[in-house]
Amino acid sequence: MHTSRCVLAIALCAAASLAHAGLPDSLSGAWYNPAQSGHGISIEFVGSSRAVVIWHVYDPEGRPLTLYLDGQVSGRAISGPVYAPAGMRFGDFDPATVSLPAWGSASLDFTACDAAQFAWQSNDPAYGQGRMPMVPLVARSPTCSLPPSNSLPAGLISGRSDSGQGNPAVLFQGIVDGEGRLWGIERSRNPGGESLVPGPAWLASTWPSVLRASPVAGAGVALDVQAVSFGAFAFSGQRFLSHEALAGSWVPIGEPLLTLGAVNGSTAQPQSWTLAAPAGVSLVAPLTLPALAGNWDVRLRAQFFALEFPLSIAADGSACLSFSGTGCDFSGRLEVGDGAIGLVDFELVDHTRPHLLPYRGRGWLADTASGRELVLVGDNGSVGLGLIARPR
Secondary structure, X not given: OHHHXXXXXXXXXXXXXXXXXXXXXXXXXXXXXXXXXXXEXXXXXXXXXXXXXXXXXXXXXXXXXXEEEEEEEEOOEEEEEEEOOEOOOXXXXXXXXXXXXXXXXXXXXXXXXXXXXXEEEEOOOOOOEEEEEEEEOOOOOOOOOOOOOOXXXXXXXXXXXXXXXXXXXXXXXXXXXOOOOEEEEXXXXXXXXXXXXXXXXXXXXXXXXXXXXXXXXXXXXXXXXXXXXEEOOOOOOOOOOOEEEEEEEEEOOOOOEEEEEEOOOOOOOOEEEEOOXXXXXXXXXXXXHHHHOEEEEEEEEOOOOEEEEEEEEOOOOEEEEOOOOOOOOEEEEEEOOOHHHOOXXXXXXXXXOOOOOOEEEEEEEEEEOOEEEEEEEEEXXXXXXEEEEEEO
């Protein structure tokens, strides 16, 4: 009851959410079926992967009816349960009187920025099921673009870079979100063992990288992908602006494989990714904020050894990472708008360098052979952030 009732006020939270949704905000607003003018829907995007769709329609007796779709955004679609509010009286407006019984389910699939298909299935036989075309009441922005329809499927993914010339292979781990974007982090350089993220006392000349890759266009059965590889220097005592461009393709037939190579003079080594979790790693999904709340240890590399620093995550998702033990050197918040598929959204601010833009990205919680770990991968446009935390 209380969860459903939040749908009525969800638009009030939009400004405080972390934005990673694949569908553009310009799709918000009123849509209708030109052949049935007189009813329609209103769309409001909320946070990373959620949207509210309000359906202004009529019941079988011709009385006005307002329905609420509490939708999840995945690829080009919004889908989820539909509720039919009842109980509140005009002039009184007492929230305690509101009930939101489940009406059914619905989905809104965008075929273009100015065209969509709305489908519904009601629990009440009087409404039944059906579908209809929808167009915007007001023309959409000419800069609107939709994510490619054949995006990478969501879930854990593993990668490898073989540079040859006697150098060890570099192994990566990552996750694909609901919009087909890949967020990856270097985990080891065989046979050198685990790659540690540089910490405040780091002065060495090598570093792991993080990766953000996005689908940009379909090409037959393949998908063109562009990526940026960042040096993971967010927590280090030295700051290097290290980012390399890569591009490649995702081929979903045969043995699914994503290949990336250097472009535009980049010196980045080519990478290949397979749509499978690394051996011994399983994603925690569905994921809720209580699963993230608590005290964690973040292991960061110093000059000759590794140090552990405390990360605390509160029940509301607010986070604090401390290097000195007093106050927060990095603070921010985590959200689980895509918790159904095991994804975390985060934003962290570097208080030691307040002039820098916040770090934003995605992450996941996984069970591994060495225990549970939280992984966050992101950047601020020029510097990469990689964080691996384990319960204290």
